[in-house]
Amino acid sequence: MFDSLSDRLQDIFAKLRGHGRLSEAQVDAALREVRLALLEADVNFRVVKDFVGRVRERAVGEEVTRSLTPAQQVIKIVHEELIATLGERNEPLVFAPRPPTVVLLAGLQGSGKTTTAAKLARWLVTKHRRPLLVACDLQRPAAVRQLQVLGEQAKVPVFAPEDGSGRGDPVAVALGARAEAERTGRDVLVVDTAGRLAVDAEMMAQAAAIKDAVQPTEVLLVVDAMTGQDAVQTALAFQEGVDVTGVILSKLDGDARGGAALSIRSVTGRPVKFATTGEKLADFDAFHPDRLAGRILGMGDVLTLIERAEETVDRERAEEMERKLRQASFTLEDFLDQLQQVKKMGPLSQVLGMLPGMSQQLRGAEVDDRDIARVEAIIQSMTPRERANPKILNGSRRARIARGSGTTTQQVNALVRQFDEARKMMKQLAGMNPKKLRRMGLRM
């Protein structure tokens, strides 16, 4: 598989590590890679073209500041330009000045509208709202039933006067829903509609009729994060048909880069407001567009990782760790401690997936939390002296450790070897100042 954009750019610029200004030739070489990265992330090819044009304009002649390599400089510009397009921060859901607020969900078949409706309703409950789910998908067999079951799970009432499965009038249901909300004191209506194709004029007219009936505050287009080039056509058609006000990006928990979000934002100007990231009803949250930039470029979601780390990692311990790192007095004991901290941050595969450049390397490699368990067992089978100074590990000690931890001597050897290598790298890092470290972690 392909490397992350930053790796590829590093390769290109490996020989051009000078200062001065970025030349046209340098920029063009870099932009070829940027273009590939964006296309591989499913950004629409026309959007890519415009985007690359804008970056080129900015990058040629740009001064390469002393602290950055040319590659980092280009990435910085690309990243800034991405954020300028996607938006700086989350755009919140708009509520009607006079309740009820009506949120209409629309989208293609299978984009995840019904599930998303329930997730949104549950999210609204956590924000102290009183939502009502409205079942206007009368097309797909058992869609109404699905919403009822999900409503039950989310503890949100469902307005479903029709059984659906091809019968009933969704516009009438939509009309009834407003009255029902007023009657039962519900302040947000979440309206689920049938999936429809961008080219299906009849169904699009029906969506418009539902919209006219409920007068929504928000019309949210549910888009599958795995969508390819077609995202543009879909978004434009729905914008024309029902005047979309925002987007929900669904199924973002897979390994798709989610370039569709950039395409949609570029051609419609509508922001992504929410993202769904799992099969549980709670896997739904406000979307942070700036964080998608790194993902589109294959650079991991460092901000989320940092946020999670801040929540779980003990501050004092981290400071202690930093000091040890600086003095290169890092022992197996610290390594064990480190592992346990990382474990608290979530499943290993998820945590690693968020690190820049890591998701690609991990493809194919099976990461398992049981690997951590094994490493823990090995270290815990060592004496304090051995943990502090692995050099004293001779053959018989290793054999004892293997027996004690239920592993093999080879596995113990491998761990010690890896630890040695890690320590060597840390020594190099220790030479850097915190600013530089920070940049490595934060720039992308």
Add this chain to the structure above:
Amino acid sequence: MVVAVLVVAAIALVPLVRGRRGADSRPPAVLDREPGVGDDPGSPPAQARPVTEVALPDELGQPGGARTIEADEAEVEEIAPRRRFRERLGRSRSAFSRGLAGLLARGADDESAWEELEEALLAADVGVATTTELIERLRRRAKAGAADLRELLRAELLDAVGSDDRSLDLDLIPAAERPGVVLVVGVNGTGKTTTCGKLALALSEEGKQTVLAAADTFRAAATEQLVLWGERVGAQVVRHQQGADPAAVAFDALASARAKHADVLLVDTAGRLHTKTNLMEELRKVRRVLEREGGPLREVLLVLDATTGQNGLAQAKQFTETVGVTGLVLTKLDGTAKGGIVVAVQRELGIPVKLVGLGEGAHDLAPFDPEAFVDALLAEDASAR
């Protein structure tokens, strides 16, 4: 400071992972595992059944030569008339290959014409790697003075889509091997349940008795959806409660289908992202149980949504690795999406498209027609420009 911790974590973990990948002589620890990271509410922990041998994909589902060919021609006609595909795609077909027309008019050394051609392929989700290679080959042949570029590109694409056997391996099943089992898999929302329903109808119209297994026990009301399809097409549906072990549903459905001397068992499974290890393990178990009880599967169909972009390749790879996909069903091809990712899937993994979904009607499932597909791929949508 936190960053420093992360950097250390990264450094510490990378070798860990790498070390594992380049694993040594350690005996393969592929024990029958509990599903790993417990992050899914709906999947009951897999019981540690002893691993019987898991057959490799190559060993199964390969249609055994001549015996299927004539019969399948007939089947192809019966699922839905062939013209359906062309009819449905006709709307965009009239504008066939403006890019190519431009190329012919302006000559092969016009760079912007080549660019247009490249964009047409990219716009269809064919993917950068495949597009670049196709264009390179075409350029070489154009330089060599080949005559008709339009025909050449069509030929290249047809070649890329492949000419594998696209028929379902469901005809002339010996009585002892009945029912022929078809496992339907894919990520969430691609149209697995709908495909099962439509396929059941097509098979029953061919006179094959079909049983449906509602092994999607996770999604709310997925079973009801399949039951409604079963009523519509007159096929029996074997179901359990929501949250039940899908492998148990498959097991019961197979026993039931066998008792009824049914010809085909269609197993609908829950949508799952290919990145979720525990859910993929659950699917592996479904397959294992079906094979242990009923011998090799006839078909494992991966349902791909035509709107899917480059992630489709990752999906196909992972599902193939887990359950040995034998064919693709490309759904929602009646929209504006071209489904070009299947070109990449065919090229990289050699998995042919067998069926296409062309609409919401019960009859809107058609055999794949490579020529119509390629023509539509190159046609420019009026809405796109």
